[in-house]
Amino acid sequence: MTSLIAIVLLPFLGAVVNGILSFSNSKRAVTFTALATTGGSLVIALYTIWRYLTELSPQPIEYVLYKWLEKPLEIQISFLLDPLSAIMLFVVTFVGFFIHLYSTGYMSDDEGYGRYFAYLNLFMGMMLLLILGSNLLVTFIGWEGVGLCSYLLIGFYYKQDEPPRASMKAFVVNRIGDFAFLIAIFISFAHFATLEYREILNAIATNQQLQDTVYIFGLTLPALLALLLFIAATGKSAQLPLYVWLPDAMAGPTPVSALIHAATMVTAGVYLLTRTNLLFQLSPNILKLVTLISVATAFMAASIAIAQRDIKKVLAYSTVSQLGYMFLAAGVGAFVVSIFHLFTHAFFKALLFLGSGSVIHAMEGEQDIYKMGGLKQHLPHTYITFLIGTLAIAGFPPLAGFFSKDAILAYTYDHSKAIYFIGLITAGLTSFYMFRMFILTFHGEFRGTEEQRKHLHESPPSMTLPLWILAIGSAFVGFIGKIPFTHYDLFGKILSPVIVKLEEKAVHHDVLHEVLLITLSVVAALLGLVAAKVLYSQGPTGDERLKSIITAPLYTLLKGKYFVDELYTFVIVTPLRTTANILWRFVDQLIIDGTLHLAAGIVQLISALGSFTTTGNLRNYMLYFVIGIILLIAYTVG
Amino acid sequence: MKFLELLTNPSLTLIVFFPTLAAIPLLVANKRNEKRIKWYLLVVFTAEFLLSAYLVTLLYLKDGIKYFPLVADPTIPWLPRYGIAYRLAIDGISMPLILLTTFIMPIVILGSWSSIKKHWKLYGISLLILTTGILGAFLAYDLILFYIFWEVMLVPMYLIIGVWGGERRIYAAVKFFLYTLAGSLPMLLAILWLGWRFSKAAGYWSFHYLELLTMLLPPQEQLWLFIGFALAFAIKVPLFPLHTWLPDAHVEAPTGGSVILAAVLLKLGTYGFMRFGVPLFPHVKEEVIDLILVLSLIGIIYAALVAWVQEDMKKLIAYSSVAHLGFVTLGIFSMTEISWSGALLQMVNHGLSTGALFLLVGMIYERFHTKKFKELGGLAQPLPLLAFFLVFSAMASAGLPGLNGFVGELMILTGTYIGGYKIYTVIGAIGVILAALYLLRMLKETVWGEYTGAVKKDLHSYEKMALFPLAVLMLLIGIIPSVFIKPSQESILQTLKIYSVRKNYPKVTKPLIIPIDIDKEKK
16 A cells, blocks of 8 residues: 555655745746645545445555554554545545645735645645554644644734734644643553554453453543543544634635635544544443533534624634534444534535635635625626535535435434434524525625725636535535435445444434424524525624624624633633743742842851851862862873 | 873773863964864864764674663773772763764854854863763763763853853853752762762772662662752752753853753753662652652643743743753653653753754844844744744644654653553643643744844854754654664663662662672673
């Protein structure tokens, strides 16, 4: 499987070349390098995936590159190709390449063109490490590596105030999750003497003792590992309580939001959970936690999204919410569906972000939907593709989002009616905030400045082509999942070897139930659409009507994003900073140094009394000292 | 004249004293011709590096073995009556530190190229003698000799801070001097005591390290002697709460001084623990070991927090040193093979990344005449290459996987966990979060933001030459760490084996020579 190496190394090569090129002024060379490396990666990946998945019964393939560390802490750099990583590989290289293509148009006037593609290529390499790694370490290298690229790209427009702040926040908050990942690595090594996924999971699966009798920090070994990996996932995949970095991450260029903060990096946590699904299946309590956190995140983020004015902020909260759905699927034990939603979401959310980028591009950087409107005529391609994306995410059949979201809700229904109900309301909210944004952006009167109106234009083909490709994907990829009323489920069939089956969890609804669930989903989506249409057909004034319907305090709460950032600042950041200042000013300078100065003062006093015999002069002491050493050395040589 | 013989052959003695020899021509040099002195120093230190690399390679390849062996220079009796002798030896533990030292010295010269503006002659002599002191201390196998080299370092470093330092240089220099002296005097007493007790047990005096390893003392006595040694080492490291000399010394020291201090001098403390503190005193109470582990953890968290609120870039990096070295002592006193390998690697890692950071502060200072965050910002715009190196080094320092710092932290914490200190591992890992906190704040305040200054000059060629090798090594260690760790493993294993053999020996009530075949263990 040397092709895996090529797939991973090509983007790294591109990053290095573009990094060097960024110091010169050769845009064409940068474009070529960026597209050739990621395109090459895509072609090899497609070929590899095709060859692999068309085998009769694909077995996991491992490729060891070299030994990173040797005994007693033996860790190797190695890759694993199995159905799960094959699917992720497809998502990353496919969406990744088209976003690179889109970026050549979107970023064409930016002075940091070379730097941008160096970062973006580096990201691709790191993301591929993350998903192809056969052990926790390689995944972790990718995991923090994509975090670095995310940091660099969020802060890409470093001259402004917001991006450097947002990028720092993203990295630090992610580090809290990474901390848990690190602990998981230590524990895995201490108990299994390996970090290889397959060896760890095998050891747990075959050794009942490891499952039941090893308690660490009060949890069984699988439960503790599951908990730690989930904490790691809440950082990277923006779940409660660590989601706060993702909305701020929108300070980066829009294609970055599409690639990193929607389609690929933020789904890494979902991937990790599925990769280690045995641990979770053995720990019902942790799965319960996953369910609660995810449904709360999905609902909360969706409710925030209905009151935002920034087009990218709406999409960011939407992403948080959709990631919540993915974790919800995992929480109720439907790991296949979780990855399926990851798969469909990658298409329609990347499409929506790129579409918003096309809008922002046309509006000369404007992101406030209050100042848009009526863009339908000016941006026909963007309009239609954006509509497809909106319908897909809202869950209208037969678009991709319908299949995956409906499957999640069906599994949740089996699990708990209350959580299903929250999930259903969230689906309605999703439809509402998406159409609110869609209508305010594309319909009605243009509300921008005259200058902006003159500038309005459809984006170049390098940008609209990726839009169409992703739109086609958003429209049709749903069909490879489970088709309602049938037993046809290609996606599930591909993924099934990866998911451990402790008990049969497939949904066996009778037709009536299935009809009911689908009807409820569609009704929720329709209600959202109709409500948005009714409220916002006259433009942004709809927000006033929304406010009067849901009451002013609640509206303020949603608009203020539940004031979570303010809460964190008040409860964590400020106290921590105060503590740090106290440690420095009080402990370091006053107590420790004060004691020293006092001691020195006393010594000085005593030496002053005894200075009849000694000079008390440091320089003289040093002189004696040096003379002494010279004499000693002279003695040796002689 | 065995000494002269050693000096004229490739030997440890030559590595140690070559810099001192090279200082002699400087004595008669014309001090006005600074350019020539600079070039001379660069050539000398490069030659020294090549010499040490050559010798290490030679020793490594000699027997065609996998691990770096214990190799000693011939012994020269000195005060035979008291068993004091001139003994140098190198093994897998000291080897990386020797190479780190000789590698960093030419870079120090490059880093001082334009920042040292006066008395180059004296500066050069100080650096050369300092190098002899450092290398000697790493290689001495006689405790008296070790002590002498240890003290030799003190004077040149005092001068470097006191003569070429910033505004409060005298305060910082005296603080450094007194702190170190306060630690080294108890160590001298402990060393003398050891030799005397050996004479009681064996019938003759000895300060030979390997011989002292065969002597076991009553636990209570071990404790007192350990405290004597530990105080000196803990101040050097520095371990909380003995660290307050370090921020002052760093802030006032010139760039070159800061680099040496961070990259090499601090490592003498941690090296001292590995070489002497742990193996010589195996019966020190668990509570004391625990105390040091706790102090290390406090250092990791405390220094990280204090670093976070600094307003001076150099002070931030100085406190980050305390946090990083906390990881090293954590690894050492967890007493596992993995954590020791990690600790040794982390000593080198810290030397590279913090060395680079101090160089970069110096370069910024030369351009803007300030290290204060509120007067800096947006450097990525006029100085992209400097910004690149700053981000790169900060990421290495923050333990980003793929770069060097991560490997050390991973090994230390894994070892700590395996050593049974689970809670300590978790607390230590919190330090990894905090490292991101203060290092990214540093980047935000310096690299990012709007640039309002007028300076446009990116890195000079000599600055690139200083930073580039450091960055390459940081990357290489991150990608292929086993190449750097493997040579040292055998020595670490043996040292820990000797430690555990001594530890498992029944406790004694009076000095006793125990039947332990050091030579065999040390093969």
